[in-house]
Amino acid sequence: MPEQVQLTIDGRLVTVAAGTTVWEAARAAGIDIPVLCHQPRLRPVGVCRLCVVDVGARVLAASCVRACEEDMEVQTTSPRIERSRRVLLELLLADHPSPCARERTTGDCELEALARRYGLLDRRYEQGPTRPIDDSSRVIAVDHNACILCDRCIRACDEIQSNEVIGRVDRGGAARIAFDLDQPMGQSTCVSCGECAASCPTGALTNKPLARRTGESGLLPLVPRSQTTAVDSVCPYCGVGCALTYHVRDNRILWADGRDSPGNEGRLCVKGRYGWDYALHEQRLTRPLIRRAEFYPKGPLSRDVRGTPSPPTPLPPGERGERQKTPLPRSGGEGRNGIVDYAEVLPAFREASWDEALDRIASRLKAIKQAHGSAALAGFGSAKCSNEEAYLFQKLIRAALGTNNVDHCTRLCHASSVAALLEGIGSGSVTDVFGDARLADVILLTGSNTTANHPVAATFFKEATRCGTKLIVVDPRRPDIANFAAFYCRTNPGTDVAFYNAVMHVLVTEGLCNEDFIRDRTENFEALRDLVVDYSPERMAPVCGIDAETIRAVARTIGGARAMMTFWGMGISQHTHGTDNARCLIALCLLTGNVGQPGTGLHPLRGQNNVQGASDAGLIPMYYPDYQKVGDPAVRAKFEAAWGVPLDPAPGLTVVEIMAGALEGCIRGMFMMGENPFLSDPNINKVRKALSKLEFLAVQDIFLTETAEFADVVLPASSFLEKTGTYTNTDRRVQIGRNALVPPGEARLDWQVLCELSTRLGYPMDYTSPEEVFAEFASLTKSYAGLTYANLGTTGKLWPCPDPDHSEGTKVLFAERFPTPTGRGRFVPCAFQTAKELPDGDYPLVLNTGRLLEHWHTGTMTRRAQALDALQPGPFVEVHPDDLGRYGLADGATVTVRSRRGAIRLEARASRAVTPGSVFIPFHFREAAANVLTIDELDPYGKIPEFKFCAVRLEK
């Protein structure tokens, strides 16, 4: 086949690559062929027949599907073609409700635009609406009358998002799009990603407008695109870091569109597309607050945070998808409804000026430092903040306060993964990007509920399976993505090491290892071999719950793979043996040579939007920026020179250690920016005591969080949507998030607050912009060296990026050597150990915790986003139906879940995702906080708590 073909289109000579469609070739030549069923992102199907052209054949050809041929003569327009298009448009317009919902809102109905172009405003056929309207979805309005059956939504749902919800029912004139087996959209398995509405050319599927904030009437109006300002930014939620565009008017975001970028390829999930209105919530802090004298000694203020037992809000039975219809949004005065009641909390504070508040913080922290030394101080930064803010925060704690007691929530998610990766291959970052999963022939996905926690990354995995990639899912709780798996291994909770050692046993004993790779690129193989020899599948089967044959089949699939990519989440890391779990995955990849090539590699899916960047920027007690060791005198000298102050040579304490220190009294003063440890840390009852005991706590946040109830001073921060900064996603892609809104009231940009506070602490910081901060940070690192706001552009770069002017950056790391002292990857054999707190007669069930698609961490943002809150309004515990029966509980009943550390009351939901003997609770909900129950035992290497395993019981 020739590589290029030459043809004429409307008399113009055109040369295109072989396989190019006529429509694409015409478009490239600047010739517009009208089309309705095609979009460049979708597989062409040629069904609308509007794009028909004359290719010199007996019949007209649909140009969107017809490939260009050598010497083809194409006429894109002729009286015959135009007549055909007119008749077609007339037919479509006959029952089109004009203006349709799209034309009325964003003003871009493609059919109505064509009607205007063809002058078809008067209709020969006229028929009123005859088809149904489906208003059941929270976020998308469905009007079948406006539907032209172009199937763009079907392909968007099937092929872009791989959700496979939308199809067609009936035939001929009665044909309709339908959800699942013709369910109302809101009751279908739709996950509200909005890709269908984004693809729909007409008013058939449109975004519903959101309500304004309380106190204002009506809805946020959706207006034509031309009347909005488009702000290219990134999503504030997970580590996938989707590129998006906010459409803004009058300091309000009206809607968000996915934006084409190598990372997300224009895809979004429900949080990114519909979850940005938290920034407009009426509970935003707008002035600094100082705790009133009468509210000392300090302690929790609201009922939920006090932990006073009270019954949860009863929910109407049997209305799983239908709860909590109105009113939206909730006001702050309604009591227990998921967000803090300001009436309970605000009286404890008085408003203050920025000067007073900042001076108060500076003087109190200085006083503690003078009396007890720098080691009595600590700071929690946030992986939700930008690289610039993270850099400034750790610089403030280290240079101004003089301690390395600075950490953030990465400790609670991937600290163990990073510990294992640094030890094994010398770098904690991912070795290949998630999009390269499509190049793998096996994907190993373990301890990750990807469709909920990294929904857009999950779309690439699902897409890969459609093209023949085998997906292996290992997880005690069955994630939805297991539907796409070639193997789903439901291991017993906490037995990952046993399972992976057995898999490696098979690889080693059946000669399925990559011996060249082991010889040339690794060390310590013998130790691993000697250990796994004792872990035969037959021996491990009763331990991990997977039969020996399946373990062997999985091992052979892995061993036979040309390229395997390994992804994992918190199910691996959040264990007391989390580091061991990750060591096993590293060993598995080294054993099979699956590192360093496209479609291979180790990819711990990062949780927060900037957890990679916050770690890169040095928000870690043992590392300066770019993982330069605090304990290394040469490194310290470098930073002392750069920052102009002597630095503490001792590594600092980690998150849970700092909390323990607060309880013991050795940590006395703290500054927290954007962290909410009250809900996110294990064993809340202990955290409550610790926070109450702090001599001084300053909190910088956008809402009065649970943690802020313990604060002496609260500073009103800016939300993600109000500031500009860089964020580094799970792929190492550094992207610029741009401000779409102006902060409310006196709320200030976080980087400015940090500079101001540092100056008052006696360490002046004087930057003119985040860009300047980024330049300083980048100059102190190897990974970010060379990157600037200018070369990051709209789609960012993958670090390391040695040639940012000409390159996207580095997708695949370690093709030649590992950044370890020997250059080799190191096998670290791990013996199987049980979890710390095993079920027993008193507490017979295993509790697993995690997240839901619609919510983010402690719910501070998502529970204040109307759509997300409406989709998942309240707490619940997933219990296997057999266990419900065993305890005499009905689906939907209110139960108490109790552990040795506390108890919460919430709704029990029957679920077969969990096995009998285990339960699952999402940790987003303050009114039934899962972390009341969890155990604060730590992994000895990563210092990560065991969120995924503790013993509980159910009580009526």
Place this chain on the structure above:
Amino acid sequence: MADFEPVLLRRVGRPLDIWAYRADGGYRPLEKALNELQPPQIIQMVRDAGLRGRGGAGFSCGLKWSFLPKDHPGPIYLCVNIDESEPCTFNNRYLIENDPHQVIEGVLLACYATRATTAYLYFRYEYGKAARIMQQAIGEAYAHGLLGDNILGKGLNVNAYIHRGAGAYICGEETGLIESLEGKRAWPRIKPPYPAVEGAFRKPTVVNNPETLSCVVHIIDRGADWFKSLGIPSSDPARPERGSYGPKLYNLSGHINKPGTFEIPMGITTQELIDKYGGGVWKGKKAKGAIPGGLSTGILTAAEFDARLDYDDLARYEIMGLGTAAVTVFDEDTSIVDVVYNIARFFSHESCGQCTPCREGTGWMLQILERMRAGQGRREDLDILADVGDRIGIIPGTTICGLSDGAGWPIKNAVKKFRAEFEAYIKSGQKKQTVSLALAHH
């Protein structure tokens, strides 16, 4: 009555089993082909005979076979289209229910000629009896070494499978059939590629009709010249390929005294078929018109019954083609509006809904006719009907398959040929008391 000795139907009334078929000379043509003819020779014979597809479009069978890529490593598939869904059409059902081995022999000859190794016999769902008879016959053929490996010891390998549809007209469109066979919704494929290049399971595929395959048996048996001696040559000497040759099964139904399937050499006139074979219009009435070859071909008025039922002559009266040669007569008391309404309802229901012009166009024609029958017709509706009927389909170039050509054709025919009756109907503004058109096999 008949002065023609049936060939395709020669065994009607004889036992269906393989022993009887062989005793009557069956499978000898196959033996002859395997012993004496190379595949290209068979293709040439079929081309020389002028055999055109009996399924509706009348495409040259030998030419279709010759489109298969040469030296393809295989597999090559044969699909036998027994999704006989054109209303009033039942000749293939009759053929299979009365002589299944003749069809199998045709399948084997086609497989030998095209080097296909697998034959899928796609039955419409409603053909339960025919499918059971065929299943029995296939079992017998396997037992006699006439299916499977090394057939008749000549190294021919053919496996045959029955696939039953789920009840959609569109499965009779060859690429719709292939999609359905693959387990998908029967949406016709965009062509090119044609099935000969990329068909079932993306492999070269021939789709043939059982009657066409049965004709092949007799071309091998009696020769191309015999086949060409029956029927009518092309009226255009410059285009000899337009001739209509061989025996043909005609279905006769509707308001007729003796409906049925009749084997007649190509080219009988409509009038002769009705009078000589059908015993005339029922109840002593006169005919108002007829559908000459399945609904999708158009409508003849009684004055046009001199039209010969072949591939060529019907065009004189703006009929799309011979179609399935299923003639449905309606008598003088039948309302043409009801006839057309019935047709529109059928096609709107059976449009697969994939292409906009067909889905919307068939729906619109039906809505207009419903309104007309509700007494709310307007004169301009007739122009809209004719216009829509003219603009949808593969011939105007707006659809993927020919379904909507067939949907539009009879309607624009009727509006043109019976305009006065339509106008009177609209004027009377009332729903007429009528006998609805009995669709023979519905």
